Amino acid sequence: MTDRLGPIPFAQMSASQQVAAQAVIDGPRGALYGPFVPLIRSPELMSAAQRMGEYLRYRSALGTRLTELAILVTARQWSQQVEWAIHAPIAREYGIAEATIAAIAERRQPVGLPADEALVLEFCLQLHQQQRVDDATYAAALAAFGEHGVVDLMGINGYYTFLAMVMNAAQTAVPGTDAPLLPD
Known part of the structure; x- marks a missing residue:
């Protein structure tokens, strides 16, 4: 099975992709991996998703x-x-x-x-x-x-x-x- 939306080197990302990627890297996950690899193609969606996920994974009730x-x-x-x-x-x-x-x-x-x-x-x-x-x-x-x-x-x-x-x-x-x- 081929990874359809594999990693994009940071230097090849658009400015908005770099900002979104850096937010994930600087957060509790510490790296851009898993679902954030394909989601980086839509930086605004990825940013919204990662904020929700950060709450649900690390601080849920x-x-x-x-x-x-x-x-x-x-x-x-x-x-x-x-x-x-x-x-x-x-x-x-x-x-x-x-x-x-x-x-x-x-x-x-x-x-x-x-x-x-x-x-x-x-x-x-x-x-x-x-x-x-x-x-x-x-x-x-x-x-x-x-x-x-x-x-x-x-x-x-x-x-x-x-x-x-x-x-x-x-x-x-x-x-x-x-x-x-x-x-x-």
């Missing part, structure tokens, strides 16, 4: 552990290898069990999840697979995370779906990593 779990569910739903390669190790680092990560990768139902992880998993799966969340799951998420947390959870699913669509269409190359890739 759910905290990093549950945010990373939601990202993994989204990556699996879209078979998005770059998201998976980047976020599976982060999820592991923040306490998502290896067995949970493996089950999600293999499209199996994880067992023995903490209640908050089980709720996030169910919410995300319903949102992706049914395009809605049933009343009982929504009420449970609202009780557990409040309105702010529920909106952030919806935002994480939507944002990482957007990135998955971009990278799947652009055939973005998976960065060098020791993380196992998603099975077909």
Whole structure:
């Protein structure tokens, strides 16, 4: 598979691309990689997306552990290898069990999840697979995370779906990593 929208050397970027790229490089990501490689072709879109992503990834009301779990569910739903390669190790680092990560990768139902992880998993799966969340799951998420947390959870699913669509269409190359890739 050929990377359709591969990296552009910084010196060959337009002035607006350089400004947008430098903002990503100077932020918590520290480099222009993953979805930002194809998105740099639209600097204003990339800038807006990276600001949203910076909030959702680093400061969401759910905290990093549950945010990373939601990202993994989204990556699996879209078979998005770059998201998976980047976020599976982060999820592991923040306490998502290896067995949970493996089950999600293999499209199996994880067992023995903490209640908050089980709720996030169910919410995300319903949102992706049914395009809605049933009343009982929504009420449970609202009780557990409040309105702010529920909106952030919806935002994480939507944002990482957007990135998955971009990278799947652009055939973005998976960065060098020791993380196992998603099975077909």
